[in-house]
Amino acid sequence: MAHSLISELSIGDTGAKICARVSRLWDFCDVNDDTKIIHSNMVLLDEKGASIHAQVYPPTAQRLKSMLHEGKVYYIDSFCVKQATRTYRPVGNDLMLSLTKWTSFEERIHVPDQFPVVTFPLTLFEDISSFVDRNLFYVDVMGLITQIGDTTVLRPKSRNADSLKRTLQICNASGSTLPVTLWGQRAAAFDAESIYKAGQTQPQVAVFIGTLVKNYRGIGLTVTGSAPCKWYINLDTPEALKLKQRYKIVLTAADNTASTTFIIFGKTAQRLIRRPVESLIEENPTDKDFIPDEILRLTDQSFTWNSDSPDQKTAKHLSNPSSATPTMPASGTKSTQSSVIAKTSANKRTRSTSPAPAAKNLFKQSGTDSSE
Incomplete structure (x- = not known):
């Protein structure tokens, strides 16, 4: 026609x-x-x-x-x-x-396979701040989902009725994080349980389109999504694939007092392994339980860890809440450090970027929030 x-x-x-x-x-x-x-x-x-x-x-x-x-x-x-x-x-x-x-x-009944399905111009995390309270265009962002908050009910300043709110956290390839806050029906429509469960076995890369950028007092920079917002999980695009092929090394480390689990991501893990994640994927078996030699060599090595644990807010973590960097902390930083013996967990898939088991409990948010 x-x-x-x-x-x-x-x-x-x-x-x-x-x-x-x-x-x-x-x-x-x-x-x-x-x-x-x-x-x-x-x-x-x-x-x-x-x-x-x-x-x-x-x-x-x-x-x-x-x-x-x-x-x-x-x-x-x-x-x-x-x-x-x-x-x-x-x-x-x-x-x-x-x-x-x-x-x-x-x-149209007969649609060619190559007919496009979705379009979005991605905004980089480092450019997000330039869109604060600017309303000419909606903003589209992509990131690996690392945290899913529970829904809460509150009354935003912009309306005279209660509204649902759900906050997620995504990160980019360099490890920078960005909160995503969904409001109203979009908060209810987000299938948190399914995405959380899927995140235990493979990375969940999301594209959120139709968002606005806000800078909330006490929260900081965040993108917000209401009726115009839509999301796509694990699209088959080069950008999404790049986020999936990302280091995540799970280590059990101990000193003379106790042991704990550390998770090392991205560029920090690559500096430790001294190999790009793409080369390990290419050279080693695809068996999910296989651990490459480059990672096994970390067993019984000693490191001084500069570790930070995030606040326990309303969240289901698609990765363990504790993360660490094997370096000495800078002067004046608030961190906990100890000299430990690092041992890789034999039952962890350390070659891939699959999220670690989430925290079992879903922490409830406290306090009030009146922003939208």
């Missing part, structure tokens, strides 16, 4: 037809009444990977939404092309579509 590409649309077009996937679909509701829809939104994605934001108002929104399914591909016509909104743009396109009661959707 003849149609135009999204890149061929021009402002003022009303007679064009496009073929696009409904990549994301969400409602913008009254801040004090989640049942009152102000407008419905979608991100449309064509076969060339171009995307555009589409918006529709009630009562047409209810009619169109009953016909549409997120993820399916449709031929779409009888819409109006206009300038994109000045704030909260979900994609980089300077144009957007206004859908009306005359807009029609016809599902």
Whole structure:
């Protein structure tokens, strides 16, 4: 069926037809009444990977939404092309579509395998701070999930009703961490138990799209997700694969008083092993219980550990809460150090990046929070 590409649309077009996937679909509701829809939104994605934001108002929104399914591909016509909104743009396109009661959707039955499913421009962790309280675009981030908080109920400053809140923690390839706070229905929709269980055997790399960046007092820099936010777990992309191929070495270490478990990640582990993780994966068997010789050589060696244990907040850890760096602490740092004998645990898979067993108890959050 003849149609135009999204890149061929021009402002003022009303007679064009496009073929696009409904990549994301969400409602913008009254801040004090989640049942009152102000407008419905979608991100449309064509076969060339171009995307555009589409918006529709009630009562047409209810009619169109009953016909549409997120993820399916449709031929779409009888819409109006206009300038994109000045704030909260979900994609980089300077144009957007206004859908009306005359807009029609016809599902495309035979969709090529190469038709894109999702699009997102990733923002690096080091660039996140430049987006604090800026609302021109939503922000998309990727990271390895290391911590999953329980849901809590509180009343944000921005609304006169209670809301659910869930905070996660993700990290990038260099080990930097970033909190992700989900609000309302998005907090409830996050399948924490399934992701937590899956995280015991393999890394859980998440892409959170449609977030805003906040700097909360007492919490610091965080990305927040409400209705426009969507996430994808373990996408088959080069960026996700790079995060999965990441060192995690689990050691049991002891001094003359007690023993404990240390977990060493990323670049710190590579300095200790003196081999890139990619080379160990390539040269050794894929058996999950196999421990390469380079790691076994750490057994019975002595190190002085500079270790820090994070506060026990509301969280399920996808890695053990204790981590360590085998170096002397810098002057003035608050840390616990001891000279220990490090021994690798024979039943741990130290070659891969699979998270360690989580803390058994799920700590409950204390105090109040009135931010959103």
